[in-house]
Amino acid sequence: MARIKPTDTTSRREIINAEAALLIRQKGFKAASMRDLATRVGVEAASLYNHIASKSELLHGICFSVAHRFMLKIEEVENKKITVLQKIEMLLRYHINEMVHHYEEVYVSDREWRHLTEPYLSDYKELRRRYRRKFAALIEQGTKQKEIKAIDAPTAVLIVLHAIGGIESWHRSKRKISTKELENNMITILIEGMANKTINKN
Amino acid sequence: MARIKPTDTTSRREIINAEAALLIRQKGFKAASMRDLATRVGVEAASLYNHIASKSELLHGICFSVAHRFMLKIEEVENKKITVLQKIEMLLRYHINEMVHHYEEVYVSDREWRHLTEPYLSDYKELRRRYRRKFAALIEQGTKQKEIKAIDAPTAVLIVLHAIGGIESWHRSKRKISTKELENNMITILIEGMANKTINKN
DNA sequence: CCTACCGATCGGTAGG
DNA sequence: CCTACCGATCGGTAGG
Numbered sequence: 444m445a446r447i448k449p450t451d452t453t454s455r456r457e458i459i460n461a462e463a464a465l466l467i468r469q470k471g472f473k474a475a476s477m478r479d480l481a482t483r484v485g486v487e488a489a490s491l492y493n494h495i496a497s498k499s500e501l502l503h504g505i506c507f508s509v510a511h512r513f514m515l516k517i518e519e520v521e522n523k524k525i526t527v528l529q530k531i532e533m534l535l536r537y538h539i540n541e542m543v544h545h546y547e548e549v550y551v552s553d554r555e556w557r558h559l560t561e562p563y564l565s566d567y568k569e570l571r572r573r574y575r576r577k578f579a580a581l582i583e584q585g586t587k588q589k590e591i592k593a594i595d596a597p598t599a600v601l602i603v604l605h606a607i608g609g610i611e612s613w614h615r616s617k618r619k620i621s622t623k624e625l626e627n628n629m630i631t632i633l634i635e636g637m638a639n640k641t642i643n644k645n
Numbered sequence: 646m647a648r649i650k651p652t653d654t655t656s657r658r659e660i661i662n663a664e665a666a667l668l669i670r671q672k673g674f675k676a677a678s679m680r681d682l683a684t685r686v687g688v689e690a691a692s693l694y695n696h697i698a699s700k701s702e703l704l705h706g707i708c709f710s711v712a713h714r715f716m717l718k719i720e721e722v723e724n725k726k727i728t729v730l731q732k733i734e735m736l737l738r739y740h741i742n743e744m745v746h747h748y749e750e751v752y753v754s755d756r757e758w759r760h761l762t763e764p765y766l767s768d769y770k771e772l773r774r775r776y777r778r779k780f781a782a783l784i785e786q787g788t789k790q791k792e793i794k795a796i797d798a799p800t801a802v803l804i805v806l807h808a809i810g811g812i813e814s815w816h817r818s819k820r821k822i823s824t825k826e827l828e829n830n831m832i833t834i835l836i837e838g839m840a841n842k843t844i845n846k847n
Numbered sequence: 848c849c850t851a852c853c854g855a856t857c858g859g860t861a862g863g
Numbered sequence: 864c865c866t867a868c869c870g871a872t873c874g875g876t877a878g879g
Contacts, residue, residue: 473675474760477874489875490848498874554756558676595822598830601811608810609803620797628800636838679858691859692864700858 456494459484463501464547472502472551472558502555503563509552510570512541517577527585532634534578535607539626542610550611575600582637592639603633658696661686665703666749674704674753674760704757705765711754712772714743719779729787734836736780737809741828744812752813777802784839794841805835 462483466475477498481488495501516537520530542549556567578600585591606629613625620628664685668677679700683690697703718739722732744751758769780802787793808831815827822830 471673471675471760473673476872478872487849489850489877492875493848558673592833594833595826595830597818597820598811598815598822598827599834601814602808602831602834605811605814606804606808609800609807611807612803613800616799618799620800624797625800628797629804631794631796632801632804632835632838634838636834636836678856680856689865691861691866694859695864 455484459491459494460501460504461547464505464551467502467505467555468547468550472555499558499560499563502551502558505548506552506556506559506567507563507570509541509545509548510567510574513538513574514570517574521577521581527581527588527590528634528638530581531585531603531637532630534581535603535630535633536626538604538607539610539622539629542607543614543622543625546611546614553608575604578604585637589639591637594637599637603637606633657686661693661696662703662706663749666707666753669704669707669757670749670752674757701760701762701765704753705761707750708754708758708761708769709765709772711743711747711750712769712776715740715776716772719776723779723783729783729790729792730836730840732783733787733805733839734832736783737805737832737835738828740806740809741812741824741831744809745816745824745827748813748816755810777806780806787839791841793839796839801839805839808835 459480463475463480466480466483469475470479477491478488481491484491517534520533520537523530523533525533556571557564559567575597579596582591582594582596582599586593586596610625613619661682665677665682668682668685671677672681679693680690683693686693719736722735722739725732725735727735758773759766761769777799781798784793784796784798784801788795788798812827815821
C-alpha cells in the first residue's frame with residue numbers, strides 16, 4: 444500500500460514521516476491510528492517502532508521542522524535593507540509558498556500542535572509566540588514610519604497569519620486559479636489593507 | 646463538578662450541550678471523552694444517554710445550529726438596499742460578534758466538522774459551500790460595480806473568512822484590546838484591502 | 848520485519 | 864440517574 448517506495452534518497456523513516464503528515468492532516472492526530480499508518484507504509488503496526496519511538500514523536504517532528512523553517516525565514520528577512528512593507532510582502536509570499544509546497548506538514552503543525560505533550564508543547568508555544576512577536580514588531584515599525592496605517596499590530600498579525608491558512612481550502616478545491624494568481628490576490632488584499640494610503644502612491 | 650446548575654430556564658440538555666462545546670473545543674472531538682463530559686456535567690457517563698443519543702449527535706447539534714445562523718444572516722443581508730461594501734462589512738461584524746459571544750460553538754463548528762458522520766457530513770459541507778458561494782457572489786457584484794478591486798472572488802472569501810478565525814487567538818490572549826477595537830481593526834484591514842481606491846474617497 | 852499479545856480506554860447498552 | 868459490563872480499538876512491547 445506504500446504510495447512512496449524507498450530509494451537511495453528516500454529512507455524508510457522519511458516515508459513514514461510523509462505518510463504520517465498526510466494521515467494526520469486527513470484524520471486529525473487522535474483519529475490517525477498507527478495501524479492506519481502501517482498499512483499505508485506497507486508494514487505491520489509493530490514494525491513502525493523499529494523506525495520511530497512513538498506516535499507523538501511523529502507529530503513533534505512535523506511541528507518543529509515547520510516552526511524552525513519559519514523562524515529562520517523571519518530572522519533572514521528582518522536583516523534585509525528594504526522597506527517594512529517589502530519585508531512583510533516577502534514573508535507573506537514565503538507563507539503562501541510553504542502552504543502550497545509543504546501543505547500536509549504546514550497544515551498539521553498549524554492545527555494539530557495542541558496534541559503535543561510536554562515539554563514539547565510549551566516549547567512549541569514559545570516558538571510560536573516569538574514568531575508572532577517578531578511579526579508584530581515589523582508591523583509596529585511600519586506604523587511608526589507611516590508606511591502602515593495605525594492599526595493594532597498583534598491583531599494585524601492574527602488576521603494576516605490566519606488569512607493565509609485559507610489556502611488550505613484553495614489547495615483542495617478543483618477550480619484552482621494558479622499559484623501565482625493566488626499569491627497576488629492575497630498580497631493585494633492584505634498588503635493594501637495595511638498600507639497607509641496617504642504615503643503610498645497608487 | 647457541574648459549572649452550570651440546571652434551573653427553570655436551563656435544561657439538563659442545554660447544560661450538556663454547553664459543556665460539550667467547551668470540552669470539544671479544548672480537546673478536539675476525538676480526544677473529548679464521554680466520561681470527561683459526564684464528570685463536568687456532574688453525572689455518570691451512562692446517564693448522559695438519557696439526554697442524548699450519541700456523542701456524534703452533540704457535534705452535529707453544534708455544527709448545524711451555527712451553520713444555520715450564518716445562513717439566515719447572509720440571506721437577510723443580501724436583500725438589504727445598501728452598497729455591497731456595506732453588506733460585506735455587516736457580515737464581517739456579524740462574524741466577529743458570533744466569534745466573540747459564541748466562541749466555543751463557532752470554533753467547534755469551524756474546526757471539528759470533519760468528524761461528522763454521513764449523511765450529516767455531506768449536508769454540512771453543502772451548507773458551507775452555499776454560504777461561500779453567496780459571499781463570493783457579493784464580492785463579484787462589488788467588483789462589477791467597481792466598488793471592489795478586480796480580485797478573484799472565491800480567493801477573497803477564503804482570506805476574509807479565515808482572517809476572522811484569528812479571533813480565536815485574540816479570545817484567549819490576556820493582552821486584550823476591546824471587542825469594538827478588534828472589530829474596527831479587522832474591518833479596516835479587510836474592507837480597505839478589498840475596496841477600490843479609485844472610486845472610494847478617503 | 849512479523850506474530851502474538853498486553854493493559855488502557857473508548858462509546859454505548861442492560862437492567863433496575 | 865446508577866452499577867455493572869460489553870466489544871472494539873488503541874499505542875506499544877516481547878521475543879524471535
